[in-house]
Amino acid sequence: xxxxxxxxxxxxxxxxxxxxxxxxxxxxxxxxxxxxxxxxxxxxxxxxxxxxxxxxxxxxxxxxxxxxxxxxxxxxxxxxxxxxxxxxxxxxxxxxxxxxxxxxxxxxxxxxxxxxxxxxxxxxxxxxxxxxxxxxxxxxxxxxxxxxxxxxxxxxxxxxxxxxxxxxxxxxxxxxxxxxxxxxxxxxxxxxxxxxxxxxxxxxxxxxxxxxxxxxxxxxxxxxxxxxxxxxxxxxxxxxxxxxxxxxxxxxxxxxxxxxxxxxxxxxxxxxxxxxxxxxxxxxxxxxxxxxxxxxxxxxxxxxxxxxxxxxxxxxxxxxxxxxxxxxxxxxxxxxxxxxxx
Amino acid sequence: xxxxxxxxxxxxxxxxxxxxxxxxxxxxxxxxxxxxxxxxxxxxxxxxxxxxxxxxxxxxxxxxxxxxxxxxxxxxxxxxxxxxxxxxxxxxxxxxxxxxxxxxxxxxxxxxxxxxxxxxxxxxxxxxxxxxxxxxxxxxxxxxxxxxxxxxxxxxxxxxxxxxxxxxxxxxxxxxxxxxxxxxxxxxxxxxxxxxxxxxxxxxxxxxxxxxxxxxxxxxxxxxxxxxxxxxxxxxxxxxxxxxxxxxxxxxxxxxxxxxxxxxxxxxxxxxxxxxxxxxxxxxxxxxxxxxxxxxxxxxxxxxxxxxxxxxxxxxxxxxxxxxxxxxxxxxxxxxxxxxxxxxxxxxxxxxxxxxxxxxxxxxxxxxxxxxxxxxxxxxxxxxxxxxxxxxxxxxxxxxxxxxxxxxxxxxxxxxxxxxxxxxxxxxxxxxxxxxxxxxxxxxxxxxxxxxxxxxxxxxxxxxxxxx
Numbered sequence: 001x002x003x004x005x006x007x008x009x010x011x012x013x014x015x016x017x018x019x020x021x022x023x024x025x026x027x028x029x030x031x032x033x034x035x036x037x038x039x040x041x042x043x044x045x046x047x048x049x050x051x052x053x054x055x056x057x058x059x060x061x062x063x064x065x066x067x068x069x070x071x072x073x074x075x076x077x078x079x080x081x082x083x084x085x086x087x088x089x090x091x092x093x094x095x096x097x098x099x100x101x102x103x104x105x106x107x108x109x110x111x112x113x114x115x116x117x118x119x120x121x122x123x124x125x126x127x128x129x130x131x132x133x134x135x136x137x138x139x140x141x142x143x144x145x146x147x148x149x150x151x152x153x154x155x156x157x158x159x160x161x162x163x164x165x166x167x168x169x170x171x172x173x174x175x176x177x178x179x180x181x182x183x184x185x186x187x188x189x190x191x192x193x194x195x196x197x198x199x200x201x202x203x204x205x206x207x208x209x210x211x212x213x214x215x216x217x218x219x220x221x222x223x224x225x226x227x228x229x230x231x232x233x234x235x236x237x238x239x240x241x242x243x244x245x246x247x248x249x250x251x252x253x254x255x256x257x258x259x260x261x262x263x264x265x266x267x268x269x270x271x272x273x274x275x276x277x278x279x280x281x282x283x284x285x286x287x288x289x290x291x292x293x294x295x296x297x298x299x300x301x302x303x304x305x306x307x308x309x310x311x312x313x314x315x316x317x318x319x320x321x322x323x324x325x326x327x328x329x330x331x332x333x334x335x336x337x338x339x340x341x342x
Numbered sequence: 343x344x345x346x347x348x349x350x351x352x353x354x355x356x357x358x359x360x361x362x363x364x365x366x367x368x369x370x371x372x373x374x375x376x377x378x379x380x381x382x383x384x385x386x387x388x389x390x391x392x393x394x395x396x397x398x399x400x401x402x403x404x405x406x407x408x409x410x411x412x413x414x415x416x417x418x419x420x421x422x423x424x425x426x427x428x429x430x431x432x433x434x435x436x437x438x439x440x441x442x443x444x445x446x447x448x449x450x451x452x453x454x455x456x457x458x459x460x461x462x463x464x465x466x467x468x469x470x471x472x473x474x475x476x477x478x479x480x481x482x483x484x485x486x487x488x489x490x491x492x493x494x495x496x497x498x499x500x501x502x503x504x505x506x507x508x509x510x511x512x513x514x515x516x517x518x519x520x521x522x523x524x525x526x527x528x529x530x531x532x533x534x535x536x537x538x539x540x541x542x543x544x545x546x547x548x549x550x551x552x553x554x555x556x557x558x559x560x561x562x563x564x565x566x567x568x569x570x571x572x573x574x575x576x577x578x579x580x581x582x583x584x585x586x587x588x589x590x591x592x593x594x595x596x597x598x599x600x601x602x603x604x605x606x607x608x609x610x611x612x613x614x615x616x617x618x619x620x621x622x623x624x625x626x627x628x629x630x631x632x633x634x635x636x637x638x639x640x641x642x643x644x645x646x647x648x649x650x651x652x653x654x655x656x657x658x659x660x661x662x663x664x665x666x667x668x669x670x671x672x673x674x675x676x677x678x679x680x681x682x683x684x685x686x687x688x689x690x691x692x693x694x695x696x697x698x699x700x701x702x703x704x705x706x707x708x709x710x711x712x713x714x715x716x717x718x719x720x721x722x723x724x725x726x727x728x729x730x731x732x733x734x735x736x737x738x739x740x741x742x743x744x745x746x747x748x749x750x751x752x753x754x755x756x757x758x759x760x761x762x763x764x765x766x767x768x769x770x771x772x773x774x775x776x777x778x779x780x781x782x783x784x785x786x787x788x789x790x791x792x793x794x795x796x797x798x799x800x801x802x803x804x805x806x807x808x809x810x
Contacts, residue, residue, distance in 0.1 A: 004354070005732070008357060009735045017738045023745035023748075024745055031752060069383030104387055110389070131530065136398050138389075141395065251461055324455035324457050
């Protein structure tokens, strides 16, 4: 038995020691080689032979995960080097059954960035093989921006494409306004949400009317976008509609309404005060919270601490609100005293 | 059969256990190497500049639970607020600290109390107050009654606004691109990606380690620091990468874990019934989704995204590791229905049994092996040189696996200095005699406390930082 243990242990020791030594040498030598090459490596293609090898690799279907990413790396290097073969390779990549290769093609197209690349990206958006959010991210960071070439997306039969068309048009004021207003009444709620969001940065009467109408949309996330857009575009005029959303059944809608009312600021106060006596507790809480956040509570607590209005707000917001306000005021007063003392 | 024969058989069985666990570890290294290579290529091909600037990148809520973290909390929160990510919020939950954590946060970030009406989806101790800052609009401080880390994270989940939540530890400082690096995987397939984590390294003083020199990974001096560093590298690179690839990533560590909020809602949030919450939550998510036959992924990435505080004394290290052992025991035993159960696929057939054998049972096997080997030498059954040879075999087997982890980590990151690589490699063979006995003792202690149903946290004192 002792003999057996001795032999096995000696065998394991020999193999393990050799493995450790070999790995240690490999790590140090390989690292030294990497440091030496790092200065020379430009990420481009060094010679025609390497270019041929990369082209072959970038065009060859990959069967394993590793081969897939080697293919993608080859494609990236060819694009960075501006190799003339990239257009064909990118076209192949975009139609490749492997989603990761197609996604890499989208990324590389953004780097090419010319008219042909924009067309290819728009096609990729229509086809939806690659997550459309990834394609949209690339389209939004192109220079020059694709602008008018996005408009046909709004007429696509696929609602997902219309959604992205409406979303991507946000940075282009004046472009396809009428169409976007129509899309605020699209049968697909995602499209309506996107249209309403984009209309939030279009200062036209029809946009305002469409947004206000969307505040009562039956789908909750359309109401969320409508609340944000209304706060941004309509300001105080939207406050009476927004306070209604404080009583919405959905937390997201109530939160969006509160954000919008905070953004409107002091102009929203009359509408908020009228909500303090609402029969819905969420509406009362929300109104008090917004009044606190825009500084109205602090102003009252500091100037007219005995005001009945302040008591009404505290009644709607709860004892925590009173305590928090008193702490803030005390802190401000301490700060003021310190400044005066200094 | 004589006593000596029994002893011989026991020694041989223990050696067989060693060989089998080494072969399994070797298999994980090979799978991990393939995963590492693919993740490296993926990382190089990712367009971080677009991802980091796009309004379409999924926003993330970061939750940090803090209990008596006065010394470290400010630097942790600053590192979180400094994330290079298009849209995120940081929710700090003060878990009823008895030191100056709350005051430190209020003073450092100009936080003031506000009444905020939050959702009550997850059970937690009552919230005392919510603080916000005019200077840091994406920072929220929640002050609540003490209830433990899991309870704090649940309170934070009630406050957060975004679809993905990232739970982090208060003693961990992060790289600016940590969120971008990890979310690159989630944004590729948000429907199937439930959770993601990534590699964390250790240092006695994480703030200094991460700010020492951009693009360089600091390996601190001293055996305790080096061995903990090697331990973390092995755990992430040799084990978790392979588990991730094979579909049984069973521990998204509390130091940095990203989850889809709706998934946490579905499984009921973090559990306060266990000593720690991270590994249990990961087991629970796997259990729920596999039981219902749903398609999903939980990933671990090789990218080093942060530095966590490592205990700087042996007693602190033992306290930490015995707690880890306890929570592994609690979790693996609690989910025993998954062991060798085909319904739970690779988690049931490989992951959970692996934990059972290599973590739950192994302290007992190691104890038997130690006693048997010492008795065998003392009784003259084995000559002392044989004992040394067995020890040497164990030492270099372990060193070879460690070297493999260092190789993969360096190929992935290229952040080590050459002299640090040499130092790590030189320390590796002595792990078995310097570090393992401490781990062995901690695991025995943890197992003992588990058997006594002890669920105390035994939080160790934070390391003392040099004055800056």
